[in-house]
Amino acid sequence: MIKFFNQHIENFLVKESGYSKEDVILIKDKYKTEITDDLKKGHITTNIGLVSGSVTGTNPKEAAEALKKNLINLDGVDQIEVAGPGFLNIFLNRLYFVNLITDSLNAKKAYGTSNLGEGKKIQIEFVSANPTGPLHVGHGRGAAFGDALGRILEASGYEVSKEYYINDAGRQIDILTVSVLLRLFKCFEENSFPSSGYKGKYIIDISNEIDKKDCINENQLKTIISNLPSDPEEEIDALIRNFKNEAIELWEHTKNKSLNVVLGLIKEDLAAFKVDFNNWFYESSLGAVGDKDSKIYSAINQLEKSGQAYKEEGALWLNTENVGDDKNRVLIREDGRATYFAADVAYHKDKVDRGFDRLINVWGSDHHGYIKRIESSLEGLGFSKESLHVQLVQFANLFQGKEKIKMSTRSGKFFTLRDLMDEIGVDAARFYYLSKQADQHLDFDIELAKSQNKENLIYYIQYAHARICSLQNKYIELNDSLPTSIKSIEDGAYLACDKLIHEASKFPGVVERSAVALQPHLLVFYLRDLAHQFHSFYNDNPVLKESKENQESILQSLNLVRLVIANGLNLLGIDALEKM
RNA sequence: GCGCCUGUAGCUCAGCUGGAUAGAGCAACUGCCUUCUAAGCAGUGGGUCAGGAGUUCGAAUCUCUUCAGGCGCGCCA
Numbered sequence: 268m269i270k271f272f273n274q275h276i277e278n279f280l281v282k283e284s285g286y287s288k289e290d291v292i293l294i295k296d297k298y299k300t301e302i303t304d305d306l307k308k309g310h311i312t313t314n315i316g317l318v319s320g321s322v323t324g325t326n327p328k329e330a331a332e333a334l335k336k337n338l339i340n341l342d343g344v345d346q347i348e349v350a351g352p353g354f355l356n357i358f359l360n361r362l363y364f365v366n367l368i369t370d371s372l373n374a375k376k377a378y379g380t381s382n383l384g385e386g387k388k389i390q391i392e393f394v395s396a397n398p399t400g401p402l403h404v405g406h407g408r409g410a411a412f413g414d415a416l417g418r419i420l421e422a423s424g425y426e427v428s429k430e431y432y433i434n435d436a437g438r439q440i441d442i443l444t445v446s447v448l449l450r451l452f453k454c455f456e457e458n459s460f461p462s463s464g465y466k467g468k469y470i471i472d473i474s475n476e477i478d479k480k481d482c483i484n485e486n487q488l489k490t491i492i493s494n495l496p497s498d499p500e501e502e503i504d505a506l507i508r509n510f511k512n513e514a515i516e517l518w519e520h521t522k523n524k525s526l527n528v529v530l531g532l533i534k535e536d537l538a539a540f541k542v543d544f545n546n547w548f549y550e551s552s553l554g555a556v557g558d559k560d561s562k563i564y565s566a567i568n569q570l571e572k573s574g575q576a577y578k579e580e581g582a583l584w585l586n587t588e589n590v591g592d593d594k595n596r597v598l599i600r601e602d603g604r605a606t607y608f609a610a611d612v613a614y615h616k617d618k619v620d621r622g623f624d625r626l627i628n629v630w631g632s633d634h635h636g637y638i639k640r641i642e643s644s645l646e647g648l649g650f651s652k653e654s655l656h657v658q659l660v661q662f663a664n665l666f667q668g669k670e671k672i673k674m675s676t677r678s679g680k681f682f683t684l685r686d687l688m689d690e691i692g693v694d695a696a697r698f699y700y701l702s703k704q705a706d707q708h709l710d711f712d713i714e715l716a717k718s719q720n721k722e723n724l725i726y727y728i729q730y731a732h733a734r735i736c737s738l739q740n741k742y743i744e745l746n747d748s749l750p751t752s753i754k755s756i757e758d759g760a761y762l763a764c765d766k767l768i769h770e771a772s773k774f775p776g777v778v779e780r781s782a783v784a785l786q787p788h789l790l791v792f793y794l795r796d797l798a799h800q801f802h803s804f805y806n807d808n809p810v811l812k813e814s815k816e817n818q819e820s821i822l823q824s825l826n827l828v829r830l831v832i833a834n835g836l837n838l839l840g841i842d843a844l845e846k847m
Numbered sequence: 848g849c850g851c852c853u854g855u856a857g858c859u860c861a862g863c864u865g866g867a868u869a870g871a872g873c874a875a876c877u878g879c880c881u882u883c884u885a886a887g888c889a890g891u892g893g894g895u896c897a898g899g900a901g902u903u904c905g906a907a908u909c910u911c912u913u914c915a916g917g918c919g920c921g922c923c924a
Contacts, residue, residue, distance in 0.1 A: 297864090299864085308867080312867095314866065314867095317866065317904085317905085320904080321903085321904070321905090327904075350867070351866080351867035352866075352867065352904075352905075353866095353867095353904095354866080354867065397924070434924070437923085437924060438923075438924070439923090439924060500923095580922090581922090582922055584922095591850090593849070593850075593920065594920090596922090597921090597922045598922095599922085600922045601922060602922085604922085606922065606923085606924090607923070607924045608924090611924095632851090632852080632918070632919085633918070633919065634919085635850085635851055635852080635918080635919060636850075636851080636918095636919045636920055637919090638851090639850090659851090659852085661852085661917095661918090702860090703860075703861095704861095706852070706853095707852085707853075707860095708852095708853085708917075710859080712859095715859095718886095719886050720886060720887095721872065721873090721886075721887080722859090722872060722873060723886090724872085726886055727872095727886080727887090729886090730884080730886055730887075731887095733884075733886095734883085734884060734887085737883075737884060738883060738884095741883055742883090783864090784864090788861090789861095791861095792860095792861055792862090792871085795861090795871080795872090796871085799871085799888095802887055802888065803887090803888060803889085805883085805884095805887075805888080806879085806885090806887065806888040806889080807888075807889090809882055809883065810883060811882085811883050812882070812883085846884090847884075847886070
């Protein structure tokens, strides 16, 4: 409908307005046509008069009047008002208004989808937590966000690929491995366990699954744990070195086993959280810098050849200052080992090589200083940094009522995503995460997320859906099947649903905006508003006491509201409830 | 010190590609169940949109600046 009017407006601008070509281009760029917030302003409104007026220096109201004359005779238009400083408010005739219901109901699950993305390939990389322990509540937010974004973009016509980057190659994995080995051989008392190691209970669980205990003897163990440095970081590094020296086979076995167990936990949790990935990318698959056939070698080699990377003080540096980074960054350390950054550069090159039109990285906001580096590396490799969008997600603080739940990863005391799911349920958790803009701090209040009242939006929205389902069931009991007629709305005899239909007609626009802005929370607030319109209607209108014809029209309108809520929740990865 | 983010009702937050009277919920006060789910609805009070300047026909929204808070600035990942 909006497209229809925009075509006529642009046609008018080009052929009849008398504006210069340059002005027309400027106007086209700036004006907007949208569904009104309030039916008093008609169904559709455009600021074209104001924009034309400001661009051409003419009176906005006169510009609006001229266009009004042009649009008033269009099919579907009942009347047009020039309002306020120069808005054009368009009132549709009943037939067109009613078409909104039938068209949307016919579209069913497809209502709200579009071809905005034109099949472009878009990759979303998210969660990507180090596989050193179970996911915690912080990761849950990224998971809910990335997954919802994927659903929204897919509904908007993008070909979406969701990916998890597994950091299986670095020091963190070594620390995981050594932590498991220390538990396996019970090397330390509880209070002297290396403070840099992982102490969660899952480490002990993993150690119980290692069956190669006899690969190492008492003397070797003694060597490994004696003469350790006092600095915690040096201590853990020494232990890693010692284990590798004494029992490389055991080391590798334990490392693989630990990684697989932890990754298994992560995958289970994500599946339970209804988050599916298309691809799990292993950092180790990038290979070693020393290997000329590896992806990491090839990426770095390319940067060196193009002059972006240079040697200094024995290390290989990437010039990232050229995109505004504070300082240049090291790719290959003095001792020849690649940095995490180098692997990430190769990873991003690989992403682009795989043919994605757009890349979205969902990162914890503590990584924001890292963005410029990656952008610089992309430019250095000859790609446009515009193809990458980094969406930062702030961490979530957990509250139980007013009390903050403290978490410490090191000590292994933390509230896991699994705990959260057990406590409040998957859908309530997903919804709560999505109910605030991703890059803002979120206080996750478990009490609130469990509460069953209006303050907890998920219940409010679900309640609207369930109420409609319940009405539908009652109606079916009395009439065998749902109605198909909307006669009394069509001929204007019954108007009480108009606000609801109008609100429901905004849905595709909201999906589109949340796809463009990459903001699922827009959907949350829209659904709240729609639910509110419904509850209000429901309270004022005893539906099943209406005339037969009115009932039919109402049931059809409410079915539309129900469809929008169900489709909207589905885009957030949440199932709509038929009963509560 | 440099960079990024935030500051809207007593509290928690929407609104921000500039637009028509700044919105919800909670809390306070008042009404509404012999009726389809009261997990709800309706109403009242509450705002110099942190302060200041600028751009504009028009600014919560854009620019600059001040103040306040958060985060990031490793040859860690």
